[in-house]
Amino acid sequence: MDLDIACGLFDELGVETEEWTHRPAQTVNQTDMLAPQESAARYKTQGYAQELKDEIVPYVRAKLDADNLGECLIAKSKTREGKLDLGSIVSGEYKTIVLGALLMRVGAKINDEDRRLLRGLVSKVVCIPGIAWPLGDGGFRSPGKAQFLAALDAYEPGKPRDFQELSCFQCGKIESEIGNKPLQFTKCKRAWYCNKVS
Structure with missing residues (x-):
């Protein structure tokens, strides 16, 4: 949409x-x-x-x-x-x-x-x-x-924001703001988070 x-x-x-x-x-x-x-x-x-x-x-x-x-x-x-x-x-x-x-x-x-x-x-x-x-x-x-x-x-x-870059599902931040690549949620494999989750 x-x-x-x-x-x-x-x-x-x-x-x-x-x-x-x-x-x-x-x-x-x-x-x-x-x-x-x-x-x-x-x-x-x-x-x-x-x-x-x-x-x-x-x-x-x-x-x-x-x-x-x-x-x-x-x-x-x-x-x-x-x-x-x-x-x-x-x-x-x-x-x-x-x-x-x-x-x-x-x-x-x-x-x-x-x-x-x-x-x-x-x-x-x-x-x-x-x-x-x-x-x-x-x-x-x-x-x-x-x-x-x-x-x-x-x-x-002057600084573009790529909304397709992986971001945390909770806070919305991307790798450069988190300090590390968001981690994939191991159960559904469709969500990403700042910190390790099970």
Whole structure:
């Protein structure tokens, strides 16, 4: 659901990105389950990782920082808070959070006031501790909430945040913030934590 929001968010906010060499949703190097296998495989290549780091992310950051576009988009997104689009279960608050995550993903400028806004919105968005059905998926999973808050804590302009890097399911921190690679939970093998767990 987050990927779908990211793909349509800029159009919803009235920003035409069709002419951009790279679009903001391209900075999230994943695809949905319905995409062709070759598309998903491309995102796992070293060549794509290098292109993302050297070309795509800096390009999108420069576009968002030019004329304070990122700040203007947050201001516009704020006007949609408290509303649901027709046929959507995703709140305006959550769409603003996804926008904030995209800005952090590329290291675009986010002023102090907007960071406080993003932090405040977290408590206004539904957070489901486990798996959600796609049609009922309008907010955070617990690890995503922790990951977003940790990204806000560590935010530095010009420093991209890779939300696909392994992070602790409890605190959301990544290896460079923890001091070691998060450890895999031995029972389910799908969760990661700062410290050794059984």
